[in-house]
Amino acid sequence: MRFREVFRFAFAGLRANKLRSALTTLGILIGVGAVILLVAVGKGSGAQVQANIDKLGTNLLEVSRQAGGFGARASRNTGTQSSVSALTLADAQALVDPVNAPDVLDEAPVVTASPTATYDGATHQIAQLVGTYPAYLTATNWQIAEGSAITDDDVSQARKVIVIGQTVATDLFGTADPVGQQVMINSVPYTVEGTLQAKGSSGLQDADDFAIAPLTTVQDSLSGFGSLSQIVVQAKSASATTAAQDEITSILTSRHHLSATASPDFRVLNQQSLLATSSSTTHTFTVLLGAVAAISLLVGGIGITNIMLVTVTERTREIGIRKALGAPRAAILGQFLVEAVMLSLIGGALGVAAGLIGTRFTVAGVKPVIVPASIALAFAVSALIGLFFGSFPANRAAKLHPIQALRHE
Amino acid sequence: MGTQRPVIELTDIRKTYGMDGNAVHALRGVSLTVPTGDYVAIMGASGSGKSTLMNIIGCLDVPTTGRYLLDDVEVEHLSDRQLALVRNRKIGFVFQSFNLLPRTTALDNVELPLIYAGVGTAERRKRARAALELVGLSERMNHKPQELSGGQQQRVAVARALVTAPSLILADEPTGNLDSTSSSDVMALFDRLHRAGRTIVLITHEHDIAEHAERAIRLMDGQIVSDERNGERGWISEQHTVRHAR
Numbered sequence: 001m002r003f004r005e006v007f008r009f010a011f012a013g014l015r016a017n018k019l020r021s022a023l024t025t026l027g028i029l030i031g032v033g034a035v036i037l038l039v040a041v042g043k044g045s046g047a048q049v050q051a052n053i054d055k056l057g058t059n060l061l062e063v064s065r066q067a068g069g070f071g072a073r074a075s076r077n078t079g080t081q082s083s084v085s086a087l088t089l090a091d092a093q094a095l096v097d098p099v100n101a102p103d104v105l106d107e108a109p110v111v112t113a114s115p116t117a118t119y120d121g122a123t124h125q126i127a128q129l130v131g132t133y134p135a136y137l138t139a140t141n142w143q144i145a146e147g148s149a150i151t152d153d154d155v156s157q158a159r160k161v162i163v164i165g166q167t168v169a170t171d172l173f174g175t176a177d178p179v180g181q182q183v184m185i186n187s188v189p190y191t192v193e194g195t196l197q198a199k200g201s202s203g204l205q206d207a208d209d210f211a212i213a214p215l216t217t218v219q220d221s222l223s224g225f226g227s228l229s230q231i232v233v234q235a236k237s238a239s240a241t242t243a244a245q246d247e248i249t250s251i252l253t254s255r256h257h258l259s260a261t262a263s264p265d266f267r268v269l270n271q272q273s274l275l276a277t278s279s280s281t282t283h284t285f286t287v288l289l290g291a292v293a294a295i296s297l298l299v300g301g302i303g304i305t306n307i308m309l310v311t312v313t314e315r316t317r318e319i320g321i322r323k324a325l326g327a328p329r330a331a332i333l334g335q336f337l338v339e340a341v342m343l344s345l346i347g348g349a350l351g352v353a354a355g356l357i358g359t360r361f362t363v364a365g366v367k368p369v370i371v372p373a374s375i376a377l378a379f380a381v382s383a384l385i386g387l388f389f390g391s392f393p394a395n396r397a398a399k400l401h402p403i404q405a406l407r408h409e
Numbered sequence: 410m411g412t413q414r415p416v417i418e419l420t421d422i423r424k425t426y427g428m429d430g431n432a433v434h435a436l437r438g439v440s441l442t443v444p445t446g447d448y449v450a451i452m453g454a455s456g457s458g459k460s461t462l463m464n465i466i467g468c469l470d471v472p473t474t475g476r477y478l479l480d481d482v483e484v485e486h487l488s489d490r491q492l493a494l495v496r497n498r499k500i501g502f503v504f505q506s507f508n509l510l511p512r513t514t515a516l517d518n519v520e521l522p523l524i525y526a527g528v529g530t531a532e533r534r535k536r537a538r539a540a541l542e543l544v545g546l547s548e549r550m551n552h553k554p555q556e557l558s559g560g561q562q563q564r565v566a567v568a569r570a571l572v573t574a575p576s577l578i579l580a581d582e583p584t585g586n587l588d589s590t591s592s593s594d595v596m597a598l599f600d601r602l603h604r605a606g607r608t609i610v611l612i613t614h615e616h617d618i619a620e621h622a623e624r625a626i627r628l629m630d631g632q633i634v635s636d637e638r639n640g641e642r643g644w645i646s647e648q649h650t651v652r653h654a655r
Contacts, residue, residue, distance in 0.1 A: 005524050016512055321508045324469060325522040325569070326497020328490050402469045406508065 006331065010338035013311070024307045025347040028382050031297030032351025035378040037358040038293045040368035042286025047369050049278045053271055055199050055207070057141035058238040059105070061245055062269040063087065063095075063231040063252070086227035087266060094251055095233055101247035103240040108136035109215055110230040113222040115186040117164075117172060117211075124171040126164075127209035129185070131218025132232070139234035142212070147179035147194025150214050154193075158216035162190040165210035166198040185213075188221045241272040290374075297378070300347065301385035308340050308393035319397050320405025333398035340390020341383060348382030415478070416576050416608045417443035417466060422475035424461050424631075435461040436472070437631040443610065445576075448603040450611045450619035453628035460581075462628065463612045467500055467579050468492045480576040497525050501570025505582035507562040509554040515541060515565045516550040522573045540568040544598060560591025567598055571607075578602065581612045596621050 014021045065087055092109040095101055111131040117124050130136065137149055144163070154161050162185065169178050178192045190213065199207040219225050235244035245268050252266050312319070319332055352375055359368040424436040435458045443449055453459040464470035465477065468484055471492070477485045480499050487495065501522075502508075509518045519537040528536070541550050544564040554562050563583060570578050580599070584592035600621055603609055611622055619625050620639075627635040638645050 012513070317508070318510055321510060322521070322525075323493065324467070324496060324502050324504075324508070326493050326495075326525045328493040328525070330490075331525060403464055406469075406504070 006334045006338055009335045010342055013315075013335070013339050014342060017311075020307060020310075021343060024303050024343050025350065027300030027303035028297070028344050028347025028385065029300075029351040029354060031293065031300040032348045032378040032382050033354035033358060034293035034296050035290060035381075036352060036355025036370070036374050037363070037368065038289035039286060039374040040355070040359045040370045041363050041366050042282065042289045043371050044363075044366045044368040046279060046282035046286065048366060049282055050275065053275045053278065055141055056271055057139055057234070058271055058275065059235045059241060060139050060141075060271045061233040061235060061241060061248065062271075063091075063233060063248060064229070064267050064269070065227065066265055066267040087231055088228065091252060091255055092228065092231045094255060095231065095248055097251065100251055101244065103236050103244040103247060105234045105236045106135040106139065107234070108133040108139060108232045109228045110136065110232055111215060111218050111223040112229045113218060115222055117168065118184040119172040119178075119181065122172050122174075124168055126168055126185075126211050127206065129162075129211045129213060129218065129222070131213050131215040131223065133215060135234065136212065136232055139232050142199075143197040145195045145197040146177070147192070149194060150212060155214040155216055158214060158220055160188065160190045160217055160221070161193045161213065163194045163196060163212045164192060165196045165208040167206055167208040168211055169195050186222060190217075238272055241270050245270050245273075297381060297385065301344070301389040304340055304343055304386060305389040305392060307343075308336060308390055309396070311339070312336060312393045312397040315397075316400060316405050316408040319400050320402050320408065323400070323402035324406060329398045332400075333394050336394035336397045337387065337390050340394065341386035344382045344386030344390075348379045351382065352379055414481075415442045415444050416447070416480055417441065417610070418476075418478040419466075420476040422462075422465060422472045422477060424458075424465065424470070425473045435631055436465070438475075439628075439631070439633055441626065441633065441636075443577075443608065445608055446603075446606050448599075448609045448611075448621075448623040450613055450622035450625045451628060452614060452616075452619055452625055454614065457628040458631040459612050459628050461631075463579065463581050463610075466577075466610060467502060468495045493525075497522055498573065499576045501573060501575040501578045503563070503566050503570050503578065503580035503583045505585040507554070507559070507566045507586070509562055509565055509569075511554055514551045514553055515546060515557065515568075518554070518565055519569045519572050522569060526573060536572055537568075540572040541565070543571065544568045558591065559587050560594050563587060563591070563595050564598060567595065567602075571602070576608060578607055578609045579612075580609065582614070583611065584613075584615070584618055592618070 087109075089109055092107050095104055095107045097104070109132065113129045113131070115126060115129055117126055133155055134150055134152060136142075137144075145166070147163070149163055150161060153159075162183065164172075164178065164183075172178065172183060173181065178195060181192050182189050183192060184190075196208070196210065196212070233244065233248060235241045248268050249264070253264060256265060258264055322332060355375070355378070356370070359370050362368075419439055419441040422436055422439045423434070426433045426435060439458075439462060451459050451462060461470070465472050466479075468479065468487075469492075471487070472485055475485065476483070479495065482495065482499070484492065484495055496502075509515075510521065516534075516537050519540055520533050523533040523536060538547070538550065541547055544567050546561060546564055546568065549557060549561060554565070557565065563586075567578075567583075570580075578599075583599070584595055587595060596618060599609055599611070603623070609622075611618065613619055622639065624636070624638045626633055635646065
């Protein structure tokens with residue numbers, strides 16, 4: 001008995017009940033397609049988070065005040081009142097220290113405001129105006145689209161210049177070139193020096209509803225000369241961020257006269273650790289999606305068992321005839337097993353196709369990224385499912401007694 | 410006839426179903442020799458054990474005790490796989506309800522035992538065509554069972570039984586589901602096969618069907634009660650194989 005004949009019988013068996021075969025195949029198709037698509041979505045969202053963090057700058061550390069520090073201050077008996085909780089310009093400058101902070105490349109003090117900009121009748125509330133040093137741009141990965149960035153000279157002279165993000169530019173100037181124009185920021189005239197390249201939205205915020213001006217200018221006209229909102233620190237490399245974080249913590253702890261046990265009144269945010277956290281989150285997310293898809297694949301497999309059991313019962317008489325004519329047990333087993341495997345393989349192949357087509361679309365705002373291993377795995381698993389879930393009904397068919405099978409009506 | 414090599418040699422065959430307490434003795438010691446070329450009708454009322462005997466002769470079942478030589482092969486202790494092989498090579502079945510595969514052409518149905526015998530495609534096709542020609546169905550080779558009359562279906566089944574050139578053709582009530590015209594067609598076919606030298610065993614409860622055979626064996630309560638040969642002067646008892654009831 002040749003293998004070709006086994007295939008011919010199995011194929012004829014499947015063709016005898018096309019609708020049923022198609023529906024069973026559909027179960028596997030959905031399972032395999034879901035595995036490929038959902039794993040790709042998980043991977044895609046991971047890649048998206050990674051890209052967002054890359055946009056912010058991977059060498060970046062942000063030092064900000066922490067509200068929790070107020071409670072800790074009561075236990076402190078040393079230090080001057082003025083420098084206890086505020087982040088000062090002196091704090092910022094102390095962070096660039098080749099001896100105590102060898103991993104810090106540069107720093108930029110930051111004050112923020114949310115002023116209203118007006119130009120030729122158009123008004124726009126800038127979500128975030130940052131007053132800072134030129135180093136801010138490299139640390140946070142901003143590129144200049146047109147014109148030029150702010151300079152150290154601008155800072156020292158407190159020039160009223162501004163570099164605006166794309167959203168601000170479009171709102172105020174439309175298609176016109178904003179470089180060199182005068183805008184009113186809270187009624188103070190500023191000259192637009194340049195525009196920033198678009199970063200797109202990250203999450204809910206529009207990263208481009210943004211503007212940068214010299215620190216001194218913003219303090220002069222908008223925020224006043226109080227505490228800094230933030231100090232942005234650029235580490236020497238992405239791998240040096242953790243070391244830089246420790247150095248910053250120790251410098252600021254001693255500058256703020258904090259005891260080792262007291263909770264600090266500042267917080268150092270490390271983009272790299274944020275990246276690690278979010279990538280482990282998206283990994284969990286991917287695994288979860290994969291598990292859900294795997295369950296649907298399992299359900300498809302049970303569908304195969306179910307339908308093959310029905311088939312075997314329905315075709316008991318046929319099995320009896322074949323056995324009476326001399327079909328050995330192995331031939332019957334092979335026929336029904338091949339039927340089950342064909343169902344699952346056809347379903348698997350169509351599922352791969354469906355999954356690949358599905359990943360061409362954006363799913364819930366995520367551009368799926370195909371994981372080749374998931375395709376191989378899903379396809380292999382579908383073949384194994386055919387073997388595994390088909391073996392029980394096929395074995396039942398092979399074990400039928402010819403006399404009883406022939407008598408079956 | 411009596412000098413021919415036997416195809417079937419049954420010695421004290423017993424078959425018991427069930428356990429000690431409520432055991433059913435379907436066969437209680439059947440001994441029977443069927444020589445090559447013989448044309449035997451096994452008769453008996455339902456419950457006489459003729460179906461059990463037919464299953465054992467057809468290697469679909471094994472006896473509880475006793476010895477069965479089929480074409481010089483001892484079959485009573487063969488495994489399932491070996492029994493399948495014996496069924497395939499040595500026995501051609503014809504069933505009361507035809508038992509053709511549905512949705513499968515006459516030609517494919519006739520080819521089926523050859524497939525399990527491992528015969529190549531071209532050879533298979535040739536032999537199946539020849540068998541269908543022999544039963545007079547060369548015009549209907551590509552018809553499916555549901556497109557054929559009962560008589561035609563049974564002739565396809567006979568062709569299927571013939572195609573492997575088995576030592577024995579075993580027919581279980583072959584005319585049970587047929588009208589009288591189709592019955593005589595099918596019986597004429599068996600008569601023709603007998604004249605061509607085939608060994609045929611018919612299981613039947615109809616006397617006019619048994620009349621076609623050369624020899625009639627009657628079963629009652631699991632034992633042979635008469636064994637007669639259809640001679641020129643009517644039925645003559647074959648004393649040496651008879652076992653009397655009780």
